[in-house]
Amino acid sequence: MKLGASIEIQGLKKTYGPLTVVDRISLSVAPGEFISLLGSSGSGKTTTLMMVAGLTMPDAGEIVIGGREISRLPPEKRALGVVFQSYALFPHYTVFNNVAFPLRLRKVAEADIKRQVQEVLDKVGLSALGGRKIGQLSGGQQQRVALARAIVFSPPVLLMDEPLGALDRKLRDQLQTEIKRIQRDLGVTVIYVTHDQEEALALSDRIAVMKDGRIDQIGTPDEIYEKPGSPFIAGFLGxxxxxxxxxxxxxxxxxxxxxxxxxxxxxxxxxxxxxxxxxxxxxxxxxxxxxxxxxxxxxxxxxxxxxxxxxxxxxxxxxxxxxxxxxxxxxxxxxxxxxxxxxxxxxxxxxxxxxxxxxxxx
Ligand SMILES: Nc1ncnc2c1ncn2[C@@H]1O[C@H](COP(=O)(O)OP(=O)(O)OP(=O)(O)O)[C@@H](O)[C@H]1O
Ligand SMILES: [Mg+2]
Structure with a gap:
């Protein structure tokens, strides 16, 4: 089943005191598209994603997901899956209970919870570890739990902020492949934040390169690599x-x-x-x-x-x-x-x- 929703961002802006950290960004994401926000530290990637998630309130602009204007809704009403580095798992809960959490929040019946959690643990290759506590898992396994928790309620949009940041190269490559496969299977729309250009090139349908709170260039990995819009982008990508x-x-x-x-x-x-x-x-x-x-x-x-x-x-x-x-x-x-x-x-x-x-x- 394909469930991705379109995302329309118009004139999104965020200031902190005198500092404009997101400067009237506009972006259209098609249903099922995988788009990366790529940029150096401080370019406004996390702030942009937090505004889409509803965890930071914009000063101006609108966000429309699946035809519905959501920029003033609280995060839990937006039906988005989120995997943020700072979005910690519950350390004393088991893997199963961490993944079940969004379903319990939505008052899903226990029998359905059991089935849905099993299914999604299978998808991320953790079906044998449902009974483990989070503290007894490796970093890569914890990242999979976070991913499972984000997709368990079949959100039409998945937001991810450097979800693989803390992992070594080999594990990153392996999880990148899994994220891409799961995203294709589910047909979910993804906005993915990274400052790793290789990761962005490998995963994305399109990349938006951010600089100083703006989108400097947007295009497919090929377009951006072959036809960089500025010397900055040519130096940033490759x-x-x-x-x-x-x-x-x-x-x-x-x-x-x-x-x-x-x-x-x-x-x-x-x-x-x-x-x-x-x-x-x-x-x-x-x-x-x-x-x-x-x-x-x-x-x-x-x-x-x-x-x-x-x-x-x-x-x-x-x-x-x-x-x-x-x-x-x-x-x-x-x-x-x-x-x-x-x-x-x-x-x-x-x-x-x-x-x-x-x-x-x-
Ligand atoms: N709550 C806040 N108060 C004041 N300034 C903030 C706040 N949050 C972010 N900023 C500033 O906004 C700018 C953009 O931050 P943001 O976290 O969006 O960057 P980023 O692109 O995600 O960077 P990184 O790659 O380092 O995660 C930075 O200059 C940051 O210092
Ligand atoms: Mg960030």
Whole structure:
């Protein structure tokens, strides 16, 4: 059964004294969509989620869930599942009783409670641990209990604030997969807060990148990664090289640019939308868009340098190359690394103009 509800947020605002921490955010989430709020510490993610949950009152704006305006309802009338880091479990209750709590609150009959709790414990892989006290569980098991408690009453919307924050990488990956599977099974709409970009990229249908209480860019993981709306976003999602350049000739969507650090060097890059008139630009290139030129490879742009550092990252190798522009970081697949690029070796780097995005410099 699909039960997700749509969420419409309009002009949501929160101030604390002179500080505007959420600055008129608007956001539409489709039924069953998984959307992440991603941003650095203090960007207003938790505050936004708390307003949707009804735990913080907005100064302005509206929140409509499933067609119903709810921004003035108390949290328990909003029928939302919440998993907050601070939303602690009851430590002296058993797993079963923690998960049963929202159902008892809703006066569900005991026989139904038993069945529903068993079902949901099964879903999160905890059916054997129903009788344990919370204090006798590992961190990952506690996170599963919190998730089970949030979904047991089949809420149409699930709000999660860094639910995996305290866990190690392996357990995070495992629970991410489970959260995604459960969300697909139930068809529930999710707003998920994280400052972990890999987590956001892996889980989300769309990501809203937050900065200073606003949504800086919203889009699918691909869109945001491939077409970052600003150098800030390019640096926040994945790694990027930044080069200060000055505008030369235009050629359609592309422009020729001269490097500030080496005026003898010019390249061709792709102009971002808002770079149409700016003269001082910053060029942004992803490390994996740069190739080490072997025999014959020669893309639109090229520069020579010397390998300064190399790090093994598993499937890829990350190479830092010193050149007249400064340091360029390159990421190559191990399988494709034919050229010798030991530290101290000269290498020639090459990349396409469409992979060099030009933004106005601020
Ligand atoms: N009750 C409060 N009183 C005053 N300021 C607050 C209050 N709650 C949050 N703030 C401020 O609002 C801003 C946004 O906080 P918020 O918790 O929403 O950030 P966040 O994006 O969730 O950050 P983090 O990644 O660190 O959890 C911060 O500058 C914070 O100090
Ligand atoms: Mg937070």
């Amino acid at each position: 790694e990027s090289n930044f080069i200060d350049v000055t505008r030369g000739r235009n050629a359609g969507d592309d422009a020729q640019v001269v490097c500030v650090a080496d005026l003898a060097r010019s390249f061709v890059g792709r102009l971002a939308n808002d770079a149409a008139r700016a003269t001082d630009l910053v060029a942004v290139i992803r490390p994996e868009a740069i190739e080490i030129a072997g025999d014959g490879t020669r893309l639109d742009n090229q520069i020579e340098g010397v390998v300064e550092q190399r790090d093994f990252m598993g499937a890829t190798i990350r190479i830092a190359v010193r050149c007249s522009l400064g340091k360029l970081v390159v990421r190559v697949s191990r399988l494709h690394l034919a050229t010798n690029c030991a530290i101290g070796r000269p290498v020639s780097l090459t990349w396409r103009s469409r992979d060099m995005l030009l933004f106005p410099r601020t």
